[in-house]
Amino acid sequence: MYFIDSIWISLRSFFELGGPVLFLILIATIIMWTFIIERFWFLSKGLPQEMARVKDEWEARSDTDSWYAQAIRSLLISQISVQARKFLPIIKTIMALLPLLGLFGTVFGMIKVFEVMACQVIGNAGLLAGVFSQASFWSMVGLVAALSGLYISVQLERRANRAVARLEDALTRH
Numbered sequence: 001m002y003f004i005d006s007i008w009i010s011l012r013s014f015f016e017l018g019g020p021v022l023f024l025i026l027i028a029t030i031i032m033w034t035f036i037i038e039r040f041w042f043l044s045k046g047l048p049q050e051m052a053r054v055k056d057e058w059e060a061r062s063d064t065d066s067w068y069a070q071a072i073r074s075l076l077i078s079q080i081s082v083q084a085r086k087f088l089p090i091i092k093t094i095m096a097l098l099p100l101l102g103l104f105g106t107v108f109g110m111i112k113v114f115e116v117m118a119c120q121v122i123g124n125a126g127l128l129a130g131v132f133s134q135a136s137f138w139s140m141v142g143l144v145a146a147l148s149g150l151y152i153s154v155q156l157e158r159r160a161n162r163a164v165a166r167l168e169d170a171l172t173r174h
Contacts, residue, residue, distance in 0.1 A: 021105030021138050025098060029145040032094040035087045036149060039156045043163065047084055051167050054080055058171045073171050080167050084160035091153050095146045102142015109138060 054076045063069045 021101060021108055022141060025101050025105070025138075025142055025145055028094050028098055028101060029148070032091055032098075032145075032149050035091050035094075036152050036156065039087055039091070042086075043084065043156065043159045047080075047163055050080060050083060051163065051170075054167065055170050064172075077164065077168055077171065081160075081164045084163050085157070088153065088157055088160065091149060091156070095149050095153060098146035099139070099142045102139040102145075105138025105142065106136060109136070 058064070058073065058076060061069060061072075064073070
């Protein structure tokens with residue numbers, strides 16, 4: 001029980017240090033990772049089923065050489081491509097937003113620094129150092145949150161591109 005209490009106290013002090021901007025970063029990070037997990041699930045479970053359905057639909061066609069058949073092939077590949085890349089732009093947007101939220105927190109913290117400088121005795125370096133530390137803390141948290149999804153999002157995009165390329169190769173003329 002002591003272990004859980006110490007974790008809870010550490011988390012609470014972490015969020016108290018971060019302030020309201022940290023909650024925005026946390027919410028954005030949770031949303032980003034929800035989309036990442038969904039994409040991993042879809043690319044490993046849902047997309048292979050969709051690709052099999054499309055292959056079966058293509059192979060059931062008697063005409064695969066005409067212009068009309070090639071237009072249908074392009075349509076099928078395009079539909080799978082859209083499904084495979086769904087939510088990737090949202091993940092990338094959130095990844096770009098997270099450092100900006102960190103920067104917003106830093107600006108918010110710098111305003112506190114100036115308030116402390118105006119209200120407190122200038123000679124209190126310890127107080128100023130603590131407020132400067134809090135101000136830069138937000139930028140670090142925003143960058144770490146964005147970096148946590150960077151590698152994964154690149155891997156998701158590569159998986160989607162490879163799946164679409166495999167489908168293009170599979171949908172050949174009879």
